[in-house]
Amino acid sequence: MSTRVSLFVTCVIDQIFPQVGIAVTQVLERLGYQVDFPPAQTCCGQPAFNTGYTEEARKIACYFLDVFRDSEIIIVPSGSCGSMIAHHFEDLFEHDPKLLTEARSLAPRIWEFSRFLTEFARVDDVGARFDGIVTYHDSCHALRELRIRDAPRRLLSQVRGLTLREMSAAEECCGFGGTFSVKFAEVSGAMGRTKIDSIQKTGASTVVSIDSSCLMQLQGVIDRAGLPIKTMHLAEVLASQ
């Protein structure tokens, strides 16, 4: 009887990068997990929360609690959504004891994808193969709120054919920041270009992250600059064989 895990695929992946969700599913099934996907899921509410619309964010968070109430293990292939649910739902329900309790009980059930693999499944080697030089971008919420730094690197180091090279600006923000990327487009673009410079210096052909919004930002800047660099979610690398 294999372990059941629920997948919260996140709205960005669902709508724009479904291949990441597919890759997550493939890796989990390869490892023997049964993947459940509650179809009523939508979004974690972060865009509203980060833009100061806490009432709207609260509605979405409430809905999320409903959808995932019965899920014991919830896999989230995103550091920013993971930290939104695991840390910031509590901020949203500060003044509502019942919902606050629910939010607190939700937090330990949330597993960012790379952390799930290394700490729950306890595997570093998922049998993946990917030829090329890769550099890893530490997305801000994953690094600073979920404290994820080693897990993705351990997983990448076990991928056959993959050479991992660190960029000097690995921990610098890519410049996405949700609505920041539009409200302060120029600053956001400049931040993205600083990352690309650092990526180029590693000679990597692919930059990997556990956050699709970061990858979307980076790919956008890369394409505008006409560079032959690809962005891939960690799950896509781990799914490739």
Place this chain on the structure above:
Amino acid sequence: MTARDQILRDIRKALKTPAGQPAPLPPPRLTIPQSDPDQLSDLFAQKFEALGGKCLRVPNPSSVPPAIADLLVQKSAIASNSPFLRKCGVTGLPQVHSGFTDREQLKDACAASDIGITSADYALAATGSFVMLSSPSEARLVSLLPPAHIAIFPRSRLLANLDQLFTALPRPADQTSSMVLITGPSRTADIEQILVRGVHGPGEIYAVIVDEE
């Protein structure tokens, strides 16, 4: 209502809503590493020289004048009224002016001197610092106005670190109006982040550690 009354009232009103859990004052956190006097001298010298100072070690007070003779050649110096300097025979040296008790005369002498010579009340090994307390023996400007500064002190005054200083001297204000920690020569990197020494304070500093008092 005076400004004082209003401000204190505004503060008390604002603090009526406490921020979360009660906030007790933690006990002071002072960490003093274990070390022996020899280690302290070595560490001090290492840190002091890494900052750009020059450190000399001499066995006893009478060996001080020959040790600093080269530094004084063709230079005018002002020495503080520290008894330890007198013991070391520094105040008696020909180019050294000392014994100032009048503020204006002291200021003029400091402004005109190439070198200021003082003792030090303490020295901190971990950071290569002098600790100077203003007193009848040590005026403030001697270690500040001249472009070079020599501090001569017995090894026994070496402390491990800042934490030990505040353990030995928990209430500096009881003793002096001015306690200064001097850690290296005066410097700035304000223009293009390029380091320049000797901006307003001394650009050259020397430490003479006397092993035996």
Place this chain on the structure above:
Amino acid sequence: MKAPDSAIHQAIDDPRLQLAIYTATGRLIDHRAAVVSREALPDYQALRDQANAIKRHTIENLDRYLEQLESNVTAHGGHVVYCRTGAEAADFVLDLAKKRGVHMLVKSKSMTSEEIDFNERLEAHHLEAVETDLGEYILQLAHQRPYHIVAPALHLTRYDVAEVFTKELGVPNEVVIEKQTKTARGVLRRKFLEAGIGVSGANFLIADSGAVVIVENEGNARLSTSAPKIHIAIAGIEKVIPRAKDLAVFLNLLGRSATGQPLTVYTSFLSGPRRETEIDGPDEFYLLLLDNGRSKLLADPEKRQSLYCIRCGACLNHCPVYRKIGGHNYPWVYSGPIGAIITPQFHGVSSDTWLPFASSLCGACAEVCPVKIEIPKILLKLREEVTEVKRREGSGGLERFAFQLFAWIATHPRLYLSLAGLGSLFFPLVPKIGPLKKWASQRSLPEPAKQSFHEWFAQRRRS
């Protein structure tokens, strides 16, 4: 006020400025990292916790500690002057200068004095206030504001400095930095020795000692507070800490966080005028305790922690936004993340509604703050307040509608699923988050997905 878009554009488009900011802050980042690493300072996190706890306790009991401070300053022969506003502080100094016949005073670096336009107020009444910190002195001559809390002239080159010195001091054009420094030293030396009053800031105020603590590298604060007969210290009320012993923790954190120095060159612990038997030092000492809106910041228990700041500048150095837009694009004298959270609190959120949004919430600031101020959390709180203000004013309606629609779609699964194609969820956000033009000005657009993950999974289940 709107965001300074064109000034930001200019800053980003200036490769020399970008290089200057990036390398200067990069250096400060590296220097700090070297001295707070696990090898160099194994206690670093514990020290941060201690500093945060001390600040928390002190701020929560601020009135008590100010009274203790005042009592001890007075006991040592000094005078405490409470100032509600910058005007009151300046008026006190003008009054005293008049009484004592002082026409020129020297000043060491004080962001608090910049905050209250101290020099300008004095100069309006013909009292000359000479900045003695090299960077501040250059800025004073150039009539510019500081660019960074700790490195005020970060944005200037040696050629800029040469021009300023030639224009304002009449000296021949000199681009060698060491010689420029010597020029300033010569001019300022005379000022130190002639000035009737020395004005300083204070990094810390020690309640149990009645003392002000000043850290510096040049020696100008020591000179300003030792040569003139009168010393006036201006400090915000939040600078107080309870005990002299607590200073060890803060000194261990301040220099390292600011410039990577375990201790700055000079650390002065000054309590009052010179004692009777001391040979030199000021005869009179005044501590000006400035409110200027700080009691207002105290009132909000969630944002009160903004007052823990020890002005190290680490948050500026690590902020990817500061490193692009630079210090002059913030609306007030305090720039970077700390500026972004205190400016709206001092001036009201309505004055610069863009400021709390000028951040990607990356959290690098909070990670390096020695006193653990939760800067991103406060930014989020301020964003909530801005949207609240806009709601009440009836502005920002389009964006509000967009997010209400967004929330509606996100809580109605059938609606969510029926909106097919790229941006179906984001569709309502596009007109506001859009103009797609803004995104597209910097990056290419992502390609639409042919099939959402929902659809893929449902399809798979069916087959």
